[in-house]
Amino acid sequence: MDETRAVVSLAALAQGMRLRIFRTLIGSGPQGMTPGALAVTLDVAPSTLSFHLKELLHAGLVSQERIGRTLIYRPSLTHMNALLAYLTAHCCQGAACETVKAPDCTSC
Numbered sequence: 001m002d003e004t005r006a007v008v009s010l011a012a013l014a015q016g017m018r019l020r021i022f023r024t025l026i027g028s029g030p031q032g033m034t035p036g037a038l039a040v041t042l043d044v045a046p047s048t049l050s051f052h053l054k055e056l057l058h059a060g061l062v063s064q065e066r067i068g069r070t071l072i073y074r075p076s077l078t079h080m081n082a083l084l085a086y087l088t089a090h091c092c093q094g095a096a097c098e099t100v101k102a103p104d105c106t107s108c
Helices: 003-013 016-031 035-042 046-058 077-088
Strands: 062-067 070-075
Touching: 003 016, 003 046, 003 077, 016 035, 016 046, 016 070, 016 077, 035 046, 035 070, 046 062
Parallel strands: none
Antiparallel strands: 062 070
16 A cells, blocks of 8 residues: 555545445445445435445445446455555554554455
8 A cells, every 4th residue: 555545545534424334334344235225224315325435436445346236335355454554554663562453354
């Protein structure tokens, strides 16, 4: 991950509804969710949800798969882990510190 991608990802998450959507998708795991299920879960209008999903998709934080007429949105766990690694790469200025390693959600 480079600085530009990190900024785009963090900017996408710096909005309340997008953060809620992303956290909900993380909770759904690799199976993902349909826009309809997300709209019901988050109590948000479909048009609003569509706008925010597009921003998360553009930032690489979610992926979209079409199965027939149904769209499935999934969290990009690889991208999320890369962002976390980028943010913590220089923890404690290279000195040993007591950090808790974030879980690797790609194996969920």
